[in-house]
Amino acid sequence: MIFLWAFLVGGAICAVGQLLIDVAHLTAxxxxxxxxxxxxxxxxxxxxxxxxxxxxxxxxxxxxxFGNSLAHGAIAEVKRDGLIGAITGIFELTSAGISSAIxxxxxxxxxxxxxx
Amino acid sequence: xxxxxxxxxxxxxxxxxxxxxxxEKAERRLLEEAIAETLRKGKIEAQKVNxxxxxxxxxxxxxxxxxxxxxxxxYFGLFxxxxxxxxxxxxxxxLIESGMATYTLAGxxxxxxxxxxxxxxxxxxxxxxxxxxxxxxxxxxAGLLSATGEGPSVTWVTVGRVVDSAMSDPYNMGMAxxxxxxxxxxxxxxESGRKPSDYDLIVTGDLAAYGLEAAQQLLRxxxxxxxxxxxxxxxxxxxxxxxxxxxxxxxxxIASFLFGHLLTRMRRHELNRLLVVATGSLHSPVSIxxxxxxxxxxxxxxLENN
Numbered sequence: 001m002i003f004l005w006a007f008l009v010g011g012a013i014c015a016v017g018q019l020l021i022d023v024a025h026l027t028a029x030x031x032x033x034x035x036x037x038x039x040x041x042x043x044x045x046x047x048x049x050x051x052x053x054x055x056x057x058x059x060x061x062x063x064x065x066f067g068n069s070l071a072h073g074a075i076a077e078v079k080r081d082g083l084i085g086a087i088t089g090i091f092e093l094t095s096a097g098i099s100s101a102i103x104x105x106x107x108x109x110x111x112x113x114x115x116x
Numbered sequence: 117x118x119x120x121x122x123x124x125x126x127x128x129x130x131x132x133x134x135x136x137x138x139x140e141k142a143e144r145r146l147l148e149e150a151i152a153e154t155l156r157k158g159k160i161e162a163q164k165v166n167x168x169x170x171x172x173x174x175x176x177x178x179x180x181x182x183x184x185x186x187x188x189x190x191y192f193g194l195f196x197x198x199x200x201x202x203x204x205x206x207x208x209x210x211l212i213e214s215g216m217a218t219y220t221l222a223g224x225x226x227x228x229x230x231x232x233x234x235x236x237x238x239x240x241x242x243x244x245x246x247x248x249x250x251x252x253x254x255x256x257x258a259g260l261l262s263a264t265g266e267g268p269s270v271t272w273v274t275v276g277r278v279v280d281s282a283m284s285d286p287y288n289m290g291m292a293x294x295x296x297x298x299x300x301x302x303x304x305x306x307e308s309g310r311k312p313s314d315y316d317l318i319v320t321g322d323l324a325a326y327g328l329e330a331a332q333q334l335l336r337x338x339x340x341x342x343x344x345x346x347x348x349x350x351x352x353x354x355x356x357x358x359x360x361x362x363x364x365x366x367x368x369x370i371a372s373f374l375f376g377h378l379l380t381r382m383r384r385h386e387l388n389r390l391l392v393v394a395t396g397s398l399h400s401p402v403s404i405x406x407x408x409x410x411x412x413x414x415x416x417x418x419l420e421n422n
Contacts (some may be wrong), residue, residue, distance in 0.1 A: 021244060025285055027236075028243040041405035114240040116132045116139065116254075 009051065013062045030098030032063055039067025043077070069093040117228075117251060117365075120355035121377040125255075126153045126215035132229065132254060132418060143227035146368070147172070147183035148222055151254035154375075158260040163205050165189040165260075166174075166217035169207045171200035172225045172253070173367050179225050180315040189221065198289075199276070200224040201257060201371035202394025202415035208261045209270035210418070223258030223375075226366030227349065228414065233402060237288060239287065248288040250324050250350060251360035257371030267422035268382045268390075274304040278398065281410045286421060290327030290362055293395040296412035297323060298334045299362075300393055304416045305340060312342050316387045319378065321414070322350030324363030345371040349373040370394045379419075380386070388421040 017035065020026045024032070041050040048068040051059040059065060070090050077089025091098065122128055127149055132238035136140040144156040147170065150166060156160055170180040171194035172244055196203040204222035211217045229239050231252040243255050261270070281292035281297050305311065312318065323331050328348040353364035353373060374392055381387045394417070399410040 021246065025246070025287075027238070027287075029240075113133075114229070114238070116239050 002056045005055040008058065009055035010062060013059070013064060014069030031092060035063045036067040036070070039064030040071040041067075043068040043071035066097065069097075117254075117354060117357070117360065117385065119255070119353055119372070119377075121252070121373070124377040125372065125379040126157070126376070128329050132227075139227050139230040139233070140179065143172065143174065143225055143230050144179040144182040146254070146256035147179055147225035147258070148225065149192055150185045150225070150258040150375075151183060151187050151221060154221065154258040154260050156194070156415070158262075160219055160260060160262075162231050163191050163220045167192060167208070167211060168221040169170055169194055169204035170221070170223040171195050171204065171367060173197060173231045175278055179227075180223075183223075183225070183409075187221075196413055196415070197363055197396035197398050198226075198293075198367055198369060199343065199356060199394040199396030199413050199415055200367045201374060202321065202392060202396075203242070204275040205259060205261075205270065205374075205392075205394075205417050206275060206415055208259070210273060212261055212263050219262045220265045221258060221289075222261065223256065224367040224371035225256035226252050226254070226295075226368035228252045228254045231366055232416075240252075243350055246287050247361050248285070248287045248291065248324075248326055249361040250290055250322060250363050250365035253353060253364045253368035253369045253372065255366075255368035255372035257368060257373070257375035259375045268379070269418045269422055270417055271420045272304070272308050272310075272418035273406055274300055274307060274415075275298040276303075276414040278411045278413050281397070281412045282408065284404065284409050286397075286410070288323060288326070289365060289397040290324030291330060292323070292397050292410040293323055293412045293414065294327050294330045294334060296414040297327075297331055297393055298319075298338065300414040300416050301335065301340060301342075302338050304387070304391070304393075306402060308418075310418075312345055315345060315389045315391045315418070317372075317378075317389075318342055318345050318391045318393065319373070320346070320350075320393045322363065322365040322396060323348045324350040324365065327351075342383045359414075382421055383421065385421065390419045392417050 073092030074089040077085030136142040172179040201224040208220035208222040279296040350363040365374040395414040
């Protein structure tokens with residue numbers, strides 16, 4: 001059943017992105033920022049983790065999940081270290097993703113060239 | 117992506133890098149080749165050229181600067197975005213008309229990947245392109261003008277005004293350029309006293325599919341029915357290839373279409389009286405980010421067989 005929910009929820013999130021591009025004429029960069037901020041807000045009010053429990057990869061793969069992880073890391077570190085945790089915790093959960101992007105991007109650039 | 121009229125081009129490349137290490141270096145190479153080929157076909161040595169007018173889409177029009185350095189001729193660098201070839205041709209013709217020059221060169225270049233990287237997103241980012249988007253052509257065009265010769269000749273120049281398009285979407289430049297194109301066309305027929313029927317063909321730069329339709333409507337409203345005479349280089353450049361969305365654009369679009377395709381047709385006398393209206397969106401990436409409308413321009417140049 002979770003596969004069906006993953007398909008529907010993940011598809012719905014992407015459909016919202018497509019509508020923002022086609023109807024609201026937003027650029028891809030703006031859609032990305034909106035999604036990350038929306039994910040962080042939904043995480044802050046406790047909704048996004050529930051969505052991940054419900055739809056699995058349908059909610060954890062779209063970029064909204066990155067916003068969720070940003071907020072999640074910050075909240076956890078605030079609970080542990082006080083307010084400074086809001087600064088130090090932001091990249092706690094997301095550092096693996098960011099570092100991977102840099103490392104694999106570098107590795108790819110060693111043997112691949114953009115084709116245009 | 118291949119131009120539907122590439123048989124009329126002097127050189128074609130399979131490799132978008134042209135054997136160079138970067139898109140930008142490939143772009144300047146294109147213009148260098150176009151200038152060299154133009155001089156070769158015109159049988160004129162570079163030393164005899166009084167002035168080169170050229171431009172491109174990159175910051176500080178760097179491609180034209182390096183191409184001018186290679187050519188080693190006196191140079192005026194121009195920026196009018198996709199209308200640059202029209203601006204260059206107009207200035208090159210006016211300088212000869214003034215008697216100050218015997219030979220002038222006009223040229224423009226663009227490269228799809230370098231332009232996308234600078235004006236929108238790098239192509240490897242894989243950003244989705246809406247249906248109104250246009251494909252910046254990877255091409256250069258150059259023309260040699262002389263005080264004497266067999267023609268065709270530049271017989272009229274109508275310099276455009278900068279017109280507020282009231283639009284701010286960089287993925288819909290063709291539509292943004294429509295008011296400027298219409299303004300220049302209306303001005304041209306008014307100031308020259310010519311009629312649309314005086315031309316075999318009237319070619320706008322890169323209004324593309326949607327812009328061309330809108331321009332036809334606005335021109336009819338202004339009592340200028342150009343009918344079948346009106347053609348748009350951007351809308352026809354890649355034939356009916358749907359992967360370019362609305363059509364072609366870029367400084368190299370009207371440059372290669374005019375100096376490659378249209379002049380070949382004039383030499384064959386398929387066309388004898390041609391009006392080219394080069395259109396350009398003059399925004400910068402920063403002006404778009406700060407919410408400014410796209411300011412546009414269009415220059416009309418009439419070419420006639422003698």
